[in-house]
Amino acid sequence: AQKVTQAQTEISVVEKEDVTLDCVYETRDTTYYLFWYKQPPSGELVFLIRRNSFDEQNEISGRYSWNFQKSTSSFNFTITASQVVDSAVYFCALERNAGNMLTFGGGTRLMVKP
Amino acid sequence: DAGVIQSPRHEVTEMGQEVTLRCKPISGHNSLFWYRQTMMRGLELLIYFNNNVPIDDSGMPEDRFSAKMPNASFSTLKIQPSEPRDSAVYFCASSRVLYEQYFGPGTRLTVT
Numbered sequence: 001a002q003k004v005t006q007a008q009t010e011i012s013v014v015e016k017e018d019v020t021l022d023c024v025y026e027t028r029d030t031t032y033y034l035f036w037y038k039q040p041p042s043g044e045l046v047f048l049i050r051r052n053s054f055d056e057q058n059e060i061s062g063r064y065s066w067n068f069q070k071s072t073s074s075f076n077f078t079i080t081a082s083q084v085v086d087s088a089v090y091f092c093a094l095e096r097n098a099g100n101m102l103t104f105g106g107g108t109r110l111m112v113k114p
Numbered sequence: 115d116a117g118v119i120q121s122p123r124h125e126v127t128e129m130g131q132e133v134t135l136r137c138k139p140i141s142g143h144n145s146l147f148w149y150r151q152t153m154m155r156g157l158e159l160l161i162y163f164n165n166n167v168p169i170d171d172s173g174m175p176e177d178r179f180s181a182k183m184p185n186a187s188f189s190t191l192k193i194q195p196s197e198p199r200d201s202a203v204y205f206c207a208s209s210r211v212l213y214e215q216y217f218g219p220g221t222r223l224t225v226t
Contacts, residue, residue: 102147
């Protein structure tokens with residue numbers, strides 16, 4: 001069975017602070033994909049990143065960075081110098097290689113205050 | 115390219131009525147997914163199609179729910195009869211096989 005846990009249900013920070021959103025996953029597959037999606041107040045789900053299980057290199061995209069640690073089954077997401085526009089619910093998700101089915105975590109609501 | 119298109123964006127209906135949600139995937143994508151989002155259960159996969167064929171419908175809650183994909187550019191999710199507990203946001207997503215899924219804006223369904 002697959003499972004994604006986002007232990008932080010809500011995080012509140014002040015603008016310009018760095019913030020890390022945690023994601024821990026469980027799977028028996030050796031090949032799988034990990035994702036982060038953003039859901040702003042408008043409600044749509046926006047794709048942020050996809051990482052396969054064989055690529056443990058950290059990734060940076062502007063103020064966003066992701067840390068994939070296979071040894072601890074974690075795929076954490078850091079926003080540097082947070083901005084009010086980063087306020088949203090962020091979902092981590094896991095996809096089986098063969099199935100293309102996403103299992104989502106419960107989401108972390110990030111509130112960035114000015 | 116246009117993204118995933120869903121209609122209607124909002125639907126309010128009375129218990130017992132039939133509800134049909136519509137989705138147009140991104141052109142060239144051959145996988146299509148229906149999800150439901152509620153506060154209690156989060157994001158749940160209901161059903162997905164590859165090349166218009168239903169692959170896994172184990173997430174469909176019960177026989178009142180049905181989904182079709184008559185061609186590569188159109189899918190429907192039907193609830194008949196609807197119940198208040200079906201109130202949720204329903205998302206459609208599409209992808210090329212083994213690539214990331216792109217989500218539509220969602221349909222907010224309220225059943226009174």
